[in-house]
Amino acid sequence: FGDFIRKIQDNVSNIHKARISVHCHNDLGLAVANSLTAVTAGARQIETCMNGIGERAGNASLEEVVMAIKTRPDYFHLSTNIDSTQIHRTSRLVSQLTGMSVQPNKAIVGVNAFRHQSGIHQHGITKMRQTYEIIDPADIGLPHGTTLVLNKNSGRHGLKSRLDDLGYEITTAELDRVFVAFKDLADKKGEIDDRDLDALVSGERRAVEEVYKLDLLQVSCGNQAIPTATVRIIDREGRPAETTSTGTGPVDAAYRAINGLIGVPNQLLEYTVNSVTEGIDAQGEVTVRVEAHDRTFVGRSADTDIVVASAKALMNALNRAIAQAPREPQEAWSNP
Template sequence: MSKDRLIIFDTTLRDGEQSPGASMDRDEKVRIAKALERMRVDVIEAGFAVASQGDFESVKAIADTVKGSTICSLARAKAADIDRAGEALKNAASGRIHTFIATSPIHMQHKLRMTPDQVIEAAVAAVKHARNQIGDVEFSCEDAGRSEIDFLCRIIEQVIDAGARTINIPDTVGYAIPQQFGETIRTLLERIPNAHKAVFSVHCHNDLGLAVANSLAAVMNGARQVECTINGLGERAGNASLEEIVMAVRTRPDLFDVDTGINATEIVPTSRMVSTITGFPVQPNKAIVGANAFAHESGIHQDGVLKHRETYEIMRAEDVGWHTNRMVLGKHSGRAAFRARLEELGISLHTSEELDEVFRRFKELADKKHDVFDEDIHALISDTLKAAEAERYKLLRLETASRTGETPTATLSLNVDGSEQQATASGAGPVDATFKAIEQIAHSGAGLQLYSVNAITSGTDSQGEVTVRLEKGGRIVNGHGADVDIIMASAKAYLDALNHIATGAERAHPQAADV
């Protein structure tokens, strides 16, 4: 008997980006979208087109480029939002508008200040307006996990009549418990007379660590779309993890009468790409994609695996992309091999000058470390393209000194608006001294909120990727830098954050009251 198709809706580029500090630029989003396309993700939520010009351009670029997946844009139940989403998706081979409004009593009363009847009226009008823009419309009941079941039945029946073909039941605040959430989905499917005309979807947050469990409970009770993210990325505690959803369904066919069209061998490479681009490291014991996910320390476990793998492994590492035969580049690799690898990774450079600069930096990196892996290339691309943008602050030289019993110092030169400036500072360590030297020149007044270091690959010659989070006047920005020299990577990250502050560009939150 054939199984139902479980639609995988990836929202890494929209909800995942709402994780503080996970902001991605347009080219990085396109690279991730291409990776999701190679993974055969059904729907890619590319962004929230009305939030900013940058979000609009990202959604449009992905819609123009990716043709193997449906491209979706989020929109509040407002005509302006929907029109902007429709404009961004104009060239999509397959596009979807995802419109939403809050349905819980607490949201309707305190956030929307609307009566239930007014909410239904706005939802129906939004769906009808979206159907005039595009044939594929999804409707979400924001905070459905705390909404009254009778009201959910009323509003969903009417938006299906208005033309919505996907109905999303999100656990927006991560409040649900699996048994209760599964029963909610089953009840909606049983009570709503036109439920058969729509695909029911779930979007679960991980505030109680139950996002995947709640999503799977929903699938067992009739949901046929799951909204999730790579590595479980997302605001607060994150979202349901795509890799865990896909592999749970695939590993337990005895319990799930569904399957996905996902190419699971792309899971680990895509996980690493998202981690590199966002600067959010994957914890070693993370299911499926963590470095220890298939490691066996116990002698008993090792003996069992050697005798028969299934004694302690429920899936093969190779099936999710571990230990695949990937091309490793080195200092003897030529331009043709490098360009071919970029194409395989879905990386497109806009000009020959960009290729020249990236290849030059690749050669510099290859001289410092023996093997250059895919993760190195992704970090290299991000670092190079950011350096090519208009920057107020640019690092010219850096020298640090750190000796036992002496206070570390840093001396550096920056190009600031075309003028070279120098500074020397001391600090608790070489990184602290470097940041203080930068601030002697910048006088930014920003406060350091986060300093994080992650090794991109294994080995002592690995590139270090540094994330720096700065706060100024209530605005939070993230900076990223990568280098085999961790002090240099730290300086790059701090300056990247300062350049974000200097541009003044801000991204609105999709659930903000006004955009």
């Protein structure tokens, strides 16, 4: 690929008047490598995407290209005008808005990128960070030091301080709502780490005007039982509606009940579950993509109960669909 760029430089008349740009895809896992090779051959514009998202296998990863050039100025003899300290928070924001999770071992922005579990690695890091870290975490906006662990005894000040460290700028009203969710989660799982806080804040910011709100979800299932879900929702006027449905599993039963109550024709295109943290008490973050009114809507929610998170994620997606497709008010109904 570098030879190709060099041939353009050598054979195209007046090429010095143009800026050569490259747009590489990652079908063979070489998008970043090809982009950087093109730079050494004379390209001065690289088209990238945060977290490497894009068609098929994705585009060249912005964070990898930027940090490669920043880390090896002795080789590239170039710089970018990118503020690399915004990389970490931007990566999280893109992941939250698109519903595309970042793989844990993703270079630069993966959750494991600056984690060290091996004893010899930990010893080396304490002696000299550069032994195993070619990049300073602060260069991508990761705060130094041990992660502050919050729990049910933590107050608003401790929560606000940690959110500030993570780069969140939230209003007093947003903090009030996040703090309520934080205390509720802390009662369920004890210790809260940064990934839990990401899920709480993103959940608050993803909130849309709720035409329908989940009020009750009760499921029963087992290897000798028919999965059954009872769902009660409340509309914006405060009127409740309740129904019970069966399905192939507790999530399917809950979805059938919700769809029956809300009455928005839709097709579930994607359903994914990711553990926000480790452990038996971890939050599960559910992302759904549904097609309604010839458009795709994403819903996300996190909870220590996967079925509850699943139901809230679907409600989130359907509320978005309703909000963006104005129509006559529709009564919720319940089975007799």
